[in-house]
Amino acid sequence: TGPGTYSPTGEATGADQAVLAQSGARLTNTQGARLPDSDHSLKAGERGPVLLQDHHLREKITHFDHERIPERVVHARGAAAHGVFRGYGTAATVSKAHFLGEGVETPVFVRFSTVLGSRGSADTVRDTRGFATKFYTAEGTFDLVGNNIPVFFIQDAIKFPDVIHAGKPHPDREIPQAQSAHDTFWDFVSLHTEATHHTLWNMSDRGIPRSFRMMEGFGIHTFRLVDAGGRTTLAKFHWKPKLGVHSLTWEEAQIINGVDPDFHRRDLADAIEAGAFPEWELGVQTFPDTPEQTFEGVDLLDPTKIVPEEWAPVQPVGLLTLNANPSNYFAETEQVAFHPGHLVPGIDVTDDPLLAGRLFSYIDTQITRLGGPNFAQIPVNRPHAPVNDMLRDGMHQTAVHAGVAPYRPNSLDGGCPFLAGADERGFVETPVAIPQGARKVREAPASFDDHTSHPRRFYLSLTPVEREHVIAAYTFELSKCYENAIKERTLRVLADIDPGLCAQVAAGLGLPAPEPSGPLADVEPSPALSQVGRAWPVT
Numbered sequence: 001t002g003p004g005t006y007s008p009t010g011e012a013t014g015a016d017q018a019v020l021a022q023s024g025a026r027l028t029n030t031q032g033a034r035l036p037d038s039d040h041s042l043k044a045g046e047r048g049p050v051l052l053q054d055h056h057l058r059e060k061i062t063h064f065d066h067e068r069i070p071e072r073v074v075h076a077r078g079a080a081a082h083g084v085f086r087g088y089g090t091a092a093t094v095s096k097a098h099f100l101g102e103g104v105e106t107p108v109f110v111r112f113s114t115v116l117g118s119r120g121s122a123d124t125v126r127d128t129r130g131f132a133t134k135f136y137t138a139e140g141t142f143d144l145v146g147n148n149i150p151v152f153f154i155q156d157a158i159k160f161p162d163v164i165h166a167g168k169p170h171p172d173r174e175i176p177q178a179q180s181a182h183d184t185f186w187d188f189v190s191l192h193t194e195a196t197h198h199t200l201w202n203m204s205d206r207g208i209p210r211s212f213r214m215m216e217g218f219g220i221h222t223f224r225l226v227d228a229g230g231r232t233t234l235a236k237f238h239w240k241p242k243l244g245v246h247s248l249t250w251e252e253a254q255i256i257n258g259v260d261p262d263f264h265r266r267d268l269a270d271a272i273e274a275g276a277f278p279e280w281e282l283g284v285q286t287f288p289d290t291p292e293q294t295f296e297g298v299d300l301l302d303p304t305k306i307v308p309e310e311w312a313p314v315q316p317v318g319l320l321t322l323n324a325n326p327s328n329y330f331a332e333t334e335q336v337a338f339h340p341g342h343l344v345p346g347i348d349v350t351d352d353p354l355l356a357g358r359l360f361s362y363i364d365t366q367i368t369r370l371g372g373p374n375f376a377q378i379p380v381n382r383p384h385a386p387v388n389d390m391l392r393d394g395m396h397q398t399a400v401h402a403g404v405a406p407y408r409p410n411s412l413d414g415g416c417p418f419l420a421g422a423d424e425r426g427f428v429e430t431p432v433a434i435p436q437g438a439r440k441v442r443e444a445p446a447s448f449d450d451h452t453s454h455p456r457r458f459y460l461s462l463t464p465v466e467r468e469h470v471i472a473a474y475t476f477e478l479s480k481c482y483e484n485a486i487k488e489r490t491l492r493v494l495a496d497i498d499p500g501l502c503a504q505v506a507a508g509l510g511l512p513a514p515e516p517s518g519p520l521a522d523v524e525p526s527p528a529l530s531q532v533g534r535a536w537p538v539t
């Protein structure tokens with residue numbers, strides 16, 4: 001039951017099984033029969049027809065025909081690395097999660113990605129970056145499936161297919177492949193003003209990171225932490241890169257895309273190979289778990305909002321070091337399956353409606369992408385904690401389950417495994433109270449209505465150079481739209497964020513600048529939102 005083992009028979013073990021696929025000095029077919037020739041088909045005479053009885057030919061080609069699996073519906077292009085996470089123990093006051101304990105070392109696998117491009121697209125495009133971490137903890141796997149931008153486009157998962165359809169290439173010509181510069185994207189974000197905050201981050205330097213090693217990461221949603229005494233605290237997760245936060249200029253990104261479309265994945269692999277292991281500190285912002293689930297007026301269930309770090313400082317809880325490259329891209333980077341519902345005792349979800357939809361979506365898509373319900377048995381997805389579930393059979397089942405049918409209670413054959421008692425670190429959902437008299441509704445709360453104050457704070461927090469980049473990015477991207485109505489609508493959105501920003505983008509587009517629709521949101525800048533000089537003093 002140690003790392004890499006899964007089968008109850010103890011025979012089919014993770015890493016060993018992978019090696020078995022290519023063992024022995026002689027070339028064989030899939031059945032182990034040694035092959036003297038794999039370069040010529042079996043023919044009736046040297047120049048005669050190929051014979052149907054050539055099973056080796058058919059096996060080789062048939063397997064090749066099925067080598068590809070569907071790419072991820074989003075985040076298709078990625079690069080990954082193995083590493084280790086070491087807890088500082090500082091989180092003990094808010095979470096009982098064992099892997100956060102002082103000095104506890106947990107193996108991890110991290111996959112970075114772009115969102116919109118296909119698997120073969122370029123690295124240095126303007127896009128959000130995924131930052132997904134699988135912690136193989138002693139208490140089961142915990143996945144922190146985050147991005148390099150702390151907010152999201154939408155507030156409710158039911159709109160996720162819509163925003164992705166708008167952002168992916170146009171259905172007729174399949175262009176543009178990997179960038180936001182097209183009509184449906186700008187139509188969507190100008191009609192859905194809750195997307196303004198995320199879009200503004202995309203148009204800032206954060207949209208074109210210099211390296212995966214120089215990006216922040218964010219869990220985005222508010223999570224609920226539980227301590228050993230059962231007390232709960234709301235929290236947001238942050239990854240802080242030891243190298244600081246750095247970006248490319250737009251011009252650099254364009255040249256690199258042409259010269260080396262693999263720039264980010266090469267940079268990550270080269271750094272690790274050279275022993276320059278990238279490091280991030282994991283930190284949490286914590287908030288009291290009040291019935292309102294707000295902090296200083298910010299609705300903590302709204303994923304389009306942040307809590308400025310000046311109001312709730314990020315407290316370091318552990319260190320992530322990436323120290324090994326995958327040995328096989330398909331086996332590891334392509335087949336890894338993250339899920340925001342992979343939680344461990346001490347970390348629970350909240351009722352953020354975007355998170356709720358994610359809890360359904362990932363396993364569902366992976367059943368298609370990875371060919372059935374048993375992908376947790378793929379080596380990179382195997383927990384390092386003992387697995388003793390009641391799931392059986394299905395496509396690509398590799399475990400050989402022993403004993404009678406798994407049901408509980410069960411008096412045959414020694415019965416089923418014991419359930420974890422409260423003192424045995426079982427995962428228990430927090431018994432959060434449901435509001436009395438709640439009605440079923442398809443509505444968003446009024447607290448989700450503010451779509452301007454957070455993007456305005458972000459823009460006001462940027463340095464002059466960063467603002468220049470934002471203006472140039474909006475101008476360039478909007479100039480690629482065919483429809484003037486979309487440009488004009490976007491300018492009206494920008495007028496409510498900052499009239500100066502709106503005026504300069506309008507000038508660049510040769511369009512009149514509209515007036516704000518009302519008084520501008522009264523917000524203070526948060527200097528922590530600027531990436532200039534953001535180096536994180538890793539302890």
Ligand code: HEM
Nearest residue numbers: 072075111130131132146147152157160220357358361365
């Ligand atoms: C994949 C992050 C919202 C559906 C991913 C990945 C990341 C990510 C990092 C790539 C994982 C990998 O490297 O394998 C986020 C964040 C979100 C968000 C931070 C919002 C805060 C959503 C929503 C949905 C969704 C709302 C659907 C309702 C998916 C799907 C995949 C994916 C289907 C592909 C998974 C796979 O094929 O393994 N997401 N996502 N995401 N996401 Fe999200």
